Amino acid sequence: MIVAGFLLLAVGAADLVRQFASRRWIGYLVVAVILLLLGSVSDALLPMLAGLVVGALWVWCMPSERPAPLGFWPAVLLGVLSIGAVVWLGARTDAGLIGSVWTLRSPFGDVPFDLALLTLGVGLFLLESANLVVRAALDGEHTWRPAELRRLVPDAAETSPAVGEPRDAVVSGEAPDESAPAESAAAETTQAETAAAGIPASDPRAGFKGGRLIGPLERILVMILTLAAAYPILAAMLAAKGIVRFPEISRDGETGARAEYFLVGSLVSWVIGLGAAFLVWWAAHS
Template structure:
């Protein structure tokens, strides 16, 4: 159990450093020192070293500046390792120096140190790392980009004149996906007249979904808490409310259905990650 908690904590902390630290090497060094100290006082130094190695591999396999070279598979392997560590290793009887003073009670009873670390690791992983997992799933679902005019859909002919200024404003309105926290797509000219290229470039279906890097993590944390608290009616109402709020924007998608597909794929993957984390913590608590 402690192995899974440390792995998720190391991966989640590394992604938070990549996203928010102004100098990454200082952030990585600080996280490594803190986690190694935590592993030392909890008599789990070797599991923490293993977790740091897996965190380094995760940073290499799931880059933030470009598409993941291995796609969705690093997340699958991480899930298998985490579930295996919880199912087969279980909780320890001795938690080292911290065991003498560790006391944490909840409405559901006393929370052991290993279980607390697993819950903490799962929560940290849901903040930023899950955004990368969802983005990898969406990148595998949609292979064309607005920067690739050869693979982009051909716009339908129209008899009405096209205003270049309106097309430029529409193309510049590309933003992050609210359901996934994905990165904004950037339109790049490929040659010829720049205004013509912008006019012919298709609009990214993820454009118009703003604030995904905040909405996604908050949604997953709420799903984790509500699931562990067995507040299933509130959970169902929250998930249904998200679809209702996004329905007007999705309904303007036209005949392509690209935005609706991005919304559904991103939301379902995000919910599966949060529910899986909740199930992992629940399993550890009841085993």
């Protein structure tokens, strides 16, 4: 269990550093120090070192500025390693130095340190790392086709990024699992649209990136509702997403790109949320 916790914690923290830190090397150093402290006080130096190695490999295999060279297979391998660590290694009887002072109570009983670390790692992974996984899955299924995009949005050719410009310059409106290709390209015309709507360019609404917030929130809700056995609420939430997107998908035309984009992105995102719930549930009952 502790191995899976450190793996997911390192990967999730590294992706948050890549997304939000202005100086990444400082962020990576802080993450490494925190993991070193956690590994020292919990008598888990080897799992901590494994987490650092896997985190470094993840940053190389799953870049945020360009398509992943290995597709989403690094995510599959990470999932297999995490599930194997939880299912086969199980829980430890001794949590080291922190085990003697650790106390965390919940409505369901005491929460061991290893379980708390795993839950934290799962939560961090669902934030930004899962967005990269969904994007890699969409790239692997070729749902992002510039030719189709130009047919859907005539101005798409003029909104393509310049050489060396990050991909998010085009996919800036929403994360891949929460938008259609036409929306992603149309995000580049945000300034003109907001000006026509009377919204100043300095207004925060002019650059609102809803997809980067909707995706993580959706996955966290899927995990929480699954763990709480609130299946009717979970089904209603997933159905509501389809209803909200239906008018947009119904205008898909002959290409089918929007429906394909929505289905692949949503299904991958839900599988990640359900997999996270399974990890925490199994760890809590092992």
